[in-house]
């Protein structure tokens with residue numbers, strides 16, 4: 109029996125793809141981080157950042173965690189805060205999906221909504237408000253995942269070694285997108301220490317500046333940036349592969365329908381990049397792509413045919429679907 113739910117973070121499965129890889133001679137496996145209790149790779153990071161803050165005395169009994177995130181890190185922090193008895197406040201811009209806000213509140217977190225249409229450095233912006241709350245609330249602590257080195261470190265200490273052991277050292281390439289870059293940097297550093305020949309492939313949305321593209325907006329959540337975070341070591345990337353929103357979403361949907369794993373859009377980006385890389389290879393290779401989060405976060409987005417069509421991200425609907433839509 110586990111003492112708390114936090115003990116079930118990590119030790120996630122590594123699952124081979126069977127049907128969407130048909131015709132390829134090189135195997136691809138997904139590291140299924142969606143199987144963490146909060147549904148994403150970020151559970152590891154949330155727990156690691158809290159532990160480190162406790163160790164350094166930055167977070168004490170009765171303290172308050174304040175962060176400006178609605179994403180998977182928020183869910184992880186809310187879960188850890190619930191178990192450890194901390195208060196948790198998230199400051200979010202008003203464009204955030206209601207499901208994401210409801211999810212954080214479900215774990216007992218407080219949510220403060222700020223206006224979207226203000227400059228990022230304005231006091232009423234989500235960062236401005238989070239800064240003010242952190243100054244005003246005694247015992248407040250801001251994890252700041254983009255600069256917190258406990259983030260890549262936990263992947264160096266857990267995710268990387270798990271992948272090495274689960275492949276019995278046979279992994280030849282690791283494919284991951286970059287949000288904070290914690291996952292890629294930590295896993296890559298460990299794997300290259302074990303075998304410097306392992307290729308690290310950065311999977312980047314079209315429009316992100318990380319892979320050197322022309323900046324434009326994209327719809328895949330959690331990866332791609334318009335700046336280079338402190339937690340990301342770009343020197344570890346051997347090659348970037350750029351993937352469109354349409355290809356990322358289509359690939360994620362195929363993983364659900366052909367492999368039985370309902371995962372997020374950034375997993376689609378990673379697997380699409382892995383498939384492209386694998387097409388160039390033959391011989392004894394083993395590619396591991398990161399499965400970042402659960403697809404349940406996106407049922408009203410790219411898993412919804414109407415949403416895809418409204419965002420011009422899909423082929424035309426079938427005649428049957430067009431008739432259904434009219435009825």
Ligand code: PMP
Pocket residue numbers: 148149150179180181285286287288289290291292329330331372374375400401
């Ligand atoms: N995919 C999703 C859905 C995420 O939420 C994140 C975290 N931002 C990532 C990928 C990227 O992880 P990392 O921050 O470790 O680069």
